[in-house]
Each structure stands twice: as C-alpha cells, then as structure tokens.
C-alpha cells in the first residue's frame with residue numbers, strides 16, 4: 001500500500017469525521033483504531049486515518065503515540081501527514097495540539113506547519129486567526145463549558161502560541177484570497193522569521209482548496225476536516241486519488257439489535273437525547289449514583305434487555321453544564337469523566353453480548369472508551385448520516401457491526417433516529 005495521504009487523529013469521532021470527508025472528496029479511506037499490529041492486512045486505500053485517543057491525555061503520552069502513528073504512515077508511503085484536531089480546537093494551555101505539532105513537524109523535517117481548524121460545512125470558520133462557531137467567537141460558543149477542554153479564547157494564534165515551543169504567525173484572509181502561491185510565500189516568510197506554525201484563515205471551502213494546493217507537496221499540516229477536504233481535492237485534481245470512492249463500503253446489511261449511547265454533554269447532544277424520547281425508550285443514568293458505587297451498569301443492561309427485542313433503546317449520561325460542574329466539583333474532572341466513560345463502555349459490551357450489532361455513540365471520549373472496550377480495530381466508510389458523521393462498518397471482525405461515532409457538537413436534533421434508519 002502506498003498512501004497519498006496519512007492522517008493522525010486525536011480522537012475516534014474526529015477520525016471518522018475526517019475519513020468521511022476524505023471519502024466524499026474522492027479518496028479511498030480506511031480508519032484504523034491505533035497503529036495496526038505488525039502483519040495485519042488492510043484493504044487497499046489512498047488514505048489512512050489512524051485514530052488515537054490522545055486529545056485529553058498527558059502531552060508526553062500524546063506526543064509518543066502520535067509519533068508512532070506518523071512513523072507507521074510514512075513507512076506506508078504517506079508523503080503528507082495531517083494531524084487531525086478538533087474543529088473547535090479542543091485543548092488546554094498544557095496541550096496537546098502544540099506539543100504534538102512540534103514533534104511531528106520536527107519528525108517531518110519541516111520548519112513551519114500550516115494550521116487551521118476551519119470546517120465551513122459545520123459552521124467553523126477562521127478570520128484574522130479567530131475561530132468562529134457559527135456566528136459567535138469560540139469563547140462565546142457552548143465550547144466555553146466543555147467538560148474536559150473548556151475553550152475560553154477564540155484567538156488561535158494566542159492559544160497555539162501558549163502550547164507550542166515556537167512562535168506562531170498568521171496567514172490572513174487577504175493572503176488566502178491571492179491564491180496558493182501567495183500562501184506558500186507567506187509560509188516561507190513566516191518560517192524565515194522563526195515562526196514554527198501559522199494559523200490560516202479560511203471561511204469557505206474554496207479557501208481550504210487554496211490551502212490544500214499550497215501545502216500538498218509539503219510534508220505536514222494540522223487541521224480539522226476542512227483542511228482534509230482541501231488536501232483531498234488537491235490530490236484528486238492531481239490524479240492521486242480515486243474519484244468514485246464516496247460511500248463505497250456500505251456492504252451487506254447487518255442484522256441484530258440496535259442501540260444508542262450518549263456520554264456527550266454538548267448542547268447538540270442534549271437536544272438530540274430529548275428528541276429521541278419521542279421515538280425510543282430512553283434511560284437517563286444518574287452519574288452521581290454511579291460515582292457513589294451503585295451498579296448502574298447492571299440497571300442499564302436490565303433496562304435494555306427488556307426492550308431490545310421490540311426496538312432500539314438510548315442510554316445517556318448527558319446533562320446540562322450546571323450538573324456537569326456540580327459532579328466535577330464533587331469528584332474531580334478526570335475521575336468523573338473516566339468513571340462515566342468506563343460505565344458506558346461496559347454497557348456497550350453488555351449490549352453487544354445481548355445481540356446489539358448496530359450501535360450509535362455520542363461523544364468523542366465516550367466513543368473512544370466504547371470502541372476500545374469492544375476491541376474494534378478498523379473501519380470502512382459508509383454513507384454520511386450528518387455532516388462529519390458517517391456510518392462505519394467494522395473491518396476484521398468475524399461478525400460485522402455498524403457504528404456511528406458522533407462528535408458531540410455534530411448532527412441535527414433528529415440525529416439518533418436518522419442514524420438508526422441509515423443503519424437499518
């Protein structure tokens with residue numbers, strides 16, 4: 001396999017978002033969970049997205065895992081490696097975007113990395129280095145209340161500057177409007193000034209196409225799905241992709257029962273859980289009882305077991321910001337998050353043991369915990385349920401499963417129903 005593009009993603013839902021974008025843009029794409037073991041056969045592909053669970057772990061561990069993934073991709077011929085971060089730049093001042101970027105850029109032998117989390121299809125745009133979520137700056141969006149990575153500064157030149165070992169510059173809209181050569185020249189000028197990264201403005205897909213063309217022959221970049229789109233279109237225009245890849249891997253329907261799990265507390269997920277009550281039984285787990293030692297996993301599985309033969313169920317810990325803050329104040333952010341993730345993962349395992357073969361999971365960390373617990377290792381890409389959320393089909397599992405791993409902020413209010421319909 002000689003890859004046109006290699007990607008290292010910092011969470012599993014983000015990886016499936018990117019793999020979906022690359023597939024739609026015409027690259028045959030596979031998503032692996034972690035670095036595949038030596039000798040494991042993978043289908044032929046133009047691009048591989050290695051999904052890590054490295055967004056909210058200590059920075060040194062995120063760096064080590066990302067370097068291993070980058071080396072694996074380079075060994076498979078990937079000339080350009082993109083580090084996929086969240087379109088809302090989820091991270092803290094301690095990392096992990098800056099430290100991972102610094103390490104992968106050095107590994108690639110580049111002096112500067114172009115960085116942009118813009119993803120216009122989901123309302124993420126960057127102007128003068130400031131990230132907007134829809135019409136509001138990042139720090140006024142619901143991301144200010146994220147349970148693990150609250151985002152309180154929209155100026156990404158500043159945010160990344162606090163995380164990186166090198167100064168950070170800006171490639172502004174006026175430069176992007178002048179085209180790929182102007183972007184490349186600005187990158188070189190910033191590198192000559194000693195900058196190690198440049199936040200690039202992008203408001204429309206056409207801006208991302210310019211950025212893609214400007215950097216496709218360089219070794220390394222950092223971005224969300226929008227930059228993936230720009231890179232994929234540059235590759236396809238250059239004859240380095242397969243133009244009929246979209247939705248190629250739907251495959252045969254899988255039988256079995258279906259279920260949904262939600263550990264995301266984003267505004268979008270809260271609305272989706274509320275809307276699901278009209279179409280399926282919903283169990284809202286009380287995380288305070290879980291942390292007090294009650295066996296809520298067994299309760300959830302009993303709830304599901306009684307109902308699965310008649311249709312899907314949804315089990316959610318999702319709660320509004322004030323409840324999340326109260327739980328975190330009582331137990332600590334990490335302890336609360338990990339205990340809930342572990343409980344939802346154990347529930348997922350119990351559901352699969354009870355015949356569930358189609359599973360929808362809301363939340364990046366939550367999806368990471370579930371996929372790891374189920375021991376899934378790679379996915380083929382199916383059709384798109386909502387912007388950034390594809391149907392995934394397991395690869396290398398004797399009895400295939402379909403999954404949808406939803407980033408917290410993605411999807412409309414009817415997301416759960418729509419996902420289940422598309423997986424039917």
Ligand SMILES: Nc1ncnc2c1ncn2[C@@H]1O[C@H](COP(=O)(O)OP(=O)(O)OP(=O)(O)O)[C@@H](O)[C@H]1O
Nearest residue numbers: 147264317319324337340341363364365366407408
């Ligand atoms: N009721 C709750 N109180 C406190 N924390 C919670 C609660 N329910 C879930 N959590 C934790 O909140 C975190 C949610 O993160 P997760 O990444 O799953 O969702 P998200 O941040 O909305 O999604 P994404 O990362 O895709 O944007 C997890 O660690 C989860 O365990």
Ligand SMILES: O=C(O)[C@@H](O)C(=O)CO
Nearest residue numbers: 014017086087224364407
């Ligand atoms: O880029 C995004 O917003 C998503 O793919 C994601 O990473 C959310 O966890």
